[in-house]
Amino acid sequence: METKPPLYGLMAEFDNPTDLVEAARQTYDEGYRRINGYSPFPIEELAEAIGFHKTRLPLIVLLGGIFGGLAGYFMMYYMEVIDYPLNVGGRPFHSWPAFMPITFETTVLCAALAAVFGMLALNKLPQPYHPVFNAERFALATRDRFFLVIEARDPKFDHDKTLAFMWSLNPKEVVDVEV
Amino acid sequence: MAERTRVEQNLTYATPRESARYQQRALLVGALFLVLFIVGAFLPITIGGGIDQFFHSYLVGFMFWLGVAMGCLGLLMLQHLTGGAWGLVIRRVLEAGTRVLPLMFLLFLPLAIFGLPHLYEWMHRTEITEKALRAVLEAKKNYLNPTFFLIRAAVYFAIWFALMFFLNRWSADQDRTAERRYSKNMTALSGPGIILFVLTTTFASVDWVMSLDAEWFSTIYGLIYVAGWTLSAFSFVIAVMVWLATRPPLEGEVRAAHFHDLGKLLLAFVMLWAYFAFSQFLIIWSGNIPEEAEWYLNRLRGGWGWIGVAVVLLHFALPFVLLLSRDLKRNARRLATIALFILVMRFVDLYWLIVPEFNRGHFKFEWMSIVCPIAFGGLWIAFFFWQLRLRPLLPINDPYFDEAIEHGKHGGH
Numbered sequence: 001m002e003t004k005p006p007l008y009g010l011m012a013e014f015d016n017p018t019d020l021v022e023a024a025r026q027t028y029d030e031g032y033r034r035i036n037g038y039s040p041f042p043i044e045e046l047a048e049a050i051g052f053h054k055t056r057l058p059l060i061v062l063l064g065g066i067f068g069g070l071a072g073y074f075m076m077y078y079m080e081v082i083d084y085p086l087n088v089g090g091r092p093f094h095s096w097p098a099f100m101p102i103t104f105e106t107t108v109l110c111a112a113l114a115a116v117f118g119m120l121a122l123n124k125l126p127q128p129y130h131p132v133f134n135a136e137r138f139a140l141a142t143r144d145r146f147f148l149v150i151e152a153r154d155p156k157f158d159h160d161k162t163l164a165f166m167w168s169l170n171p172k173e174v175v176d177v178e179v
Numbered sequence: 180m181a182e183r184t185r186v187e188q189n190l191t192y193a194t195p196r197e198s199a200r201y202q203q204r205a206l207l208v209g210a211l212f213l214v215l216f217i218v219g220a221f222l223p224i225t226i227g228g229g230i231d232q233f234f235h236s237y238l239v240g241f242m243f244w245l246g247v248a249m250g251c252l253g254l255l256m257l258q259h260l261t262g263g264a265w266g267l268v269i270r271r272v273l274e275a276g277t278r279v280l281p282l283m284f285l286l287f288l289p290l291a292i293f294g295l296p297h298l299y300e301w302m303h304r305t306e307i308t309e310k311a312l313r314a315v316l317e318a319k320k321n322y323l324n325p326t327f328f329l330i331r332a333a334v335y336f337a338i339w340f341a342l343m344f345f346l347n348r349w350s351a352d353q354d355r356t357a358e359r360r361y362s363k364n365m366t367a368l369s370g371p372g373i374i375l376f377v378l379t380t381t382f383a384s385v386d387w388v389m390s391l392d393a394e395w396f397s398t399i400y401g402l403i404y405v406a407g408w409t410l411s412a413f414s415f416v417i418a419v420m421v422w423l424a425t426r427p428p429l430e431g432e433v434r435a436a437h438f439h440d441l442g443k444l445l446l447a448f449v450m451l452w453a454y455f456a457f458s459q460f461l462i463i464w465s466g467n468i469p470e471e472a473e474w475y476l477n478r479l480r481g482g483w484g485w486i487g488v489a490v491v492l493l494h495f496a497l498p499f500v501l502l503l504s505r506d507l508k509r510n511a512r513r514l515a516t517i518a519l520f521i522l523v524m525r526f527v528d529l530y531w532l533i534v535p536e537f538n539r540g541h542f543k544f545e546w547m548s549i550v551c552p553i554a555f556g557g558l559w560i561a562f563f564f565w566q567l568r569l570r571p572l573l574p575i576n577d578p579y580f581d582e583a584i585e586h587g588k589h590g591g592h
Contacts, residue, residue: 058505089467097464100457 005178008131009034009151010162011138012171017043020146023169024049027150030165034154038132038147057118064114065107072106073099134178149177192428192571194564202564209557216550227546234297235537237290240551242388243411243529244559245283246404250412251276252339253376253405255346256369264583265440268433270574272416272423274350275567277343282562284336286555291332295325301393315394323390331386335379342372350574357576380405391536395474399459406452411525413448414518417441419567421515429572434587435509442508445518449502453495478535482542486531494524526552 014020017039024037028051037046080086081093088095120126132138132149141147148169150162166174216236222228255273258266296302301323304316316323345368353361381401389400420441424433463471479487498521507513534548574580 062503091467097461100461 007152007159008134008177008179009149009154009157010159010166011132011135011175011177012148012166012169013137013140013173013175014146014148014171015144017046017146019170020148021045021049023148023171026169027148027165031156032150032154032162034151034157036149036151038138038141038149040142040144040146055122057115057122060118060122061111061115064118065111067114068110069103069107071110072103075106076102131177131179135175137173137175145172192573192575194568194572195423195426195428197426198564198568202561205557205564206561207557209554209559209561212550212554212557216547216554219547219550231297231537232545232547234290234294235534236545236547236551237294238298238387239529239533239548240555241283241286241290242533243526243552244279244286244555246408246411246525246529247415247559248276248279248283248412249339249376249380250408250410251416252280252342252346253373253380253409254412254416256342256373256376257409259346259365259369260373262579263440264437264579264586265444267574267577267579267583268437268587269416269420269441270350270577271570271572272419272567273412274347274570275563276412276416278347278566279559279562280336280339280343282558284340286558287332287336291329295328299323299390299393301390312394319393323393328386331382335383338375338379342368342375346372351570353574353576354571355576359578362578377401377405380408388533391533392474392477394470397459397463397471397474399455399462403452403455403459406448406455407525407528410445410448410452411522413441413445414522414525417445417518418515418522421511421518423572424511432573432584432587435511436587438511438514439505439509442502442514445514445521446499446502446508449495449498449521453499477539478531481540483531483535486527486542490524490528490531494521494528498524 012023014023020037020039021043024035024046027035028049033051035050037043037050039046076099077094080095080099085093087093091098132147135147137145138147148166148171150157150166152159156162163174216233219228219236220230220233224232251273254266255270255277258270258273290298300307300312301316301319302325304313304320307313307316321327346365349361349364352358381404384401384404388404389396417438420433421438423429424438460475463475466472477483498517501507501517507517530548534543534545573584577583
């Protein structure tokens with residue numbers, strides 16, 4: 001008995017975005033959760049269809065913003081009140097109105113950086129290897145083909161049943177993807 | 180099929196029938212409070228009445244509801260310039276809001292004819308003995324005098340009426356004929372129109388409110404009103420849209436994706452208002468010159484400071500934090516609650532801007548200044564619903580109509 005390499009998942013190929021979105025929607029409705037869609041261009045509806053929206057990114061951005069605001073404020077507090085107090089026209093050292101613009105800037109800066117790096121981290125990028133590229137025709141995902149993958153670690157995944165289900169979605173082809 | 184206009188397809192999008200009941204109730208409330216307000220003018224000063232008090236409160240109520248109508252005008256032009264599904268779905272509500280301007284003009288007349296001596300110190304230039312103030316008023320008399328004041332007011336209303344008239348008329352013409360050129364006309368007018376809007380709003384707020392203290396001036400003052408009025412109108416429009424979107428005919432047409440966009444813009448306007456309001460504060464605080472700082476001192480001393488703190492926390496901080504949430508923006512009812520809350524805070528902010536001028540250094544609760552906005556609000560809302568019912572709730576023959584509705588079915592990011 002030959003040993004098959006472990007399976008990453010099943011990949012279905014479509015030749016237009018409408019079919020892909022429709023298939024993704026049905027797959028999600030069927031109860032699959034570890035699914036992903038691949039397309040040469042962004043499709044708003046696809047993210048919605050695979051239930052992509054609940055990510056932790058907003059929380060990361062919020063924390064980044066709060067950190068930036070506090071850090072900016074206390075940076076100025078430290079400089080103006082503790083480290084090097086300067087009397088500017090008799091104003092108090094702790095001149096909070098004057099601190100506000102920079103507090104705002106550091107809030108935005110850190111929130112934006114948190115968004116970029118948080119996004120990369122959640123996407124596990126940069127990632128030199130990904131199993132989907134084992135599928136021969138997947139290179140077309142950057143040209144004119146659309147792909148839907150159901151991962152093997154999905155609790156509902158069962159090779160034969162899932163294969164039959166994916167064929168029912170009207171794909172051009174369904175292939176096994178090895179890890 | 181493509182050639183058939185939507186009017187022929189019998190897509191009428193009529194306003195829900197309950198609106199007639201709301202209109203009646205609003206009119207009733209408005210009339211009752213108006214009577215109470217007028218009676219207040221003849222009550223003794225000791226219980227918060229009197230003719231001076233009447234006009235102080237009149238100015239508060241007038242500026243508040245003028246802001247909602249004018250904000251609708253500004254937003255209407257803004258959405259003609261930017262395009263987008265959010266603007267198309269609220270366009271008819273905005274148009275109806277601008278058509279309340281004639282009512283605001285009627286309400287301006289008593290102020291213009293009888294109110295000026297009760298409000299503005301520059302009306303009493305010759306009677307003032309305090310030298311410094313007298314000198315300032317003398318220097319500004321070519322601008323701050325009743326004749327020029329009224330001429331300017333007439334110009335503002337003329338410009339507002341012209342913008343309102345053409346934008347509403349072309350929109351109605353497009354409903355009837357489905358011709359694309361009306362869209363182009365409206366966009367072409369909105370460009371210069373929005374510049375005129377900002378200029379006239381600046382001048383009007385300087386004339387009608389800032390000149391209460393003729394010595395004080397701030398160049399960003401008008402922009403605070405531009406942002407504030409837009410925010411008032413946007414809050415009002417969101418509340419109306421939620422009401423409309425939860426019942427036929429807009430049920431299922433205006434959806435979470437649209438409210439998400441409206442919620443994002445509401446957050447943007449909250450921040451814009453805070454940006455202008457804080458900029459003025461920061462500059463005056465940094466400058467620390469007596470004639471500028473006095474204006475804030477009048478609004479911070481004697482209990483007024485608590486209102487100021489409330490404005491910072493409840494007009495900016497709380498809505499800002501809540502509106503960050505994606506789920507809240509996509510939940511129409513919660514969004515409407517926030518919007519109505521912001522509308523109430525818009526009133527508190529206006530109270531804080533105007534009333535301390537008549538009560539420098541000591542907080543005063545004026546019941547007349549509550550009664551007046553309710554009276555004008557009742558009339559305003561009745562007028563608004565009457566106007567809203569005259570046309571379909573969506574601009575059915577706009578070239579981007581289908582796209583805008585489709586956006587609600589899939590959109591979400």
